[in-house]
Amino acid sequence: MIFSGDLTPGSRLPSETELASQFGVGRQTIREALRLLELSGFVIMRKGGAGGPIIVDTILNTLANSFLDIFRMGRITIDELTTARTEIEKVVLVYTFKSIDESDIHALQDNVLKAKAKLEDGIQAFEENVQFHKLLAKASKNHVFVAVMESIITMVAHFRSLLGADLALSERATLEHTQILDALVKGQKKLGLELLEKHLLYIDGRFKEFSSEQAATASNNDLSGTLRPDES
């Protein structure tokens, strides 16, 4: 029913006990089935009066968390990550140039404005800097690109968050985002691609510096993090 669209986000399923009697099985069986749906990103469980299993759509989150698991297992090096990110984002940007529309541009402009406001207050615009690239992918209007980029960017953001704050980095990133957005608005495809490549090259360079510094100081084993960090 979820696949066919009969159940859309916001719909509320019957309670566990009701589902159990409807299907003629025990509550534990229903619970594990609901747990599967929850982990697949199709429902969330809310306690209390108006609670119960509620249809949601957090599959992109689930997908990104799967990628994060691979990263956390140490099977992906920072070099592999940045290489793949750069190559794929370049390809996606070509389609973004083809398909971008007014609302995309507005969202991107809003993003850099918010980032600049934060920087004015002396705090780094980490979330906005990450979000900028997700918005770029969305503007390509290809859901596969969106899903892939969302996952890769999430891994990059996870790695970035492991390295403390860096106001200067966020400032430079925001500036370069502004330039890329400007090229997008003006339809300067070649310039936009060059700017993106330079931008990613710089960011990746800083990442590699960071990771070698970190490797030199301590053996950060990242066991403090939860398994499912952010279900926003």
Next chain:
Amino acid sequence: MIFSGDLTPGSRLPSETELASQFGVGRQTIREALRLLELSGFVIMRKGGAGGPIIVDTILNTLANSFLDIFRMGRITIDELTTARTEIEKVVLVYTFKSIDESDIHALQDNVLKAKAKLEDGIQAFEENVQFHKLLAKASKNHVFVAVMESIITMVAHFRSLLGADLALSERATLEHTQILDALVKGQKKLGLELLEKHLLYIDGRFKEFSSEQAATASNNDLSGTLRPDES
């Protein structure tokens, strides 16, 4: 412990009852925790004497299933899928040319030989044709590319399996795989890229024919499939 490498595939965890008493919780709580690990691709549950929760590594499978969920929800059109597949695979092939080694070539040769053997017997080499592209990605030696391509190819294969058998298509695919492999062996990068592009263009064209034919005949709603089809 899985992330840090203390638990590697093949390790066996204590039984549910033992884990429950170790952590001071009930069995159902342990069961749901194990279910989470199972769905995340970290363990499988085996019944019987030497059974119990066993550490495995099927995260790529979990990842691909997440993508499949998005596809099944109808959020990805066949056009978006083939476009993204073509663009990303072209990028990956560049890295495959850089990093391919003897064992990769051997695996690819083995693949086309098996495919030809099947075709000789008059049966289509569906699995081998799919596997060829996964092997190409593996030869890039970039785990992000591997994960992304594995997922995309799985979606393509899922869609392909919805359209009945087609011996001629499999024959042509195998032939073109042979040519691409030949270019790889000889290091003819430009030729290889051209061959891949032509190959994907043809396959995608057939897919679009198929899907328009299908749309004309019946409203296939794909509800017969299981939620978690292949946990090989």
Next chain:
DNA sequence: TCACATTTGTCCGTATGTATC
């Protein structure tokens, strides 16, 4: 602010099917 109904979260005990030795 307080009580109440609803629903999930967790627990225990028990029974059964099943794979392995």
Next chain:
DNA sequence: AGATACATACGGACAAATGTG
């Protein structure tokens, strides 16, 4: 072929959380 170990499933019960009146 039988014993064993284990997951799977059921029913009943209570605690905790959450929204409503």
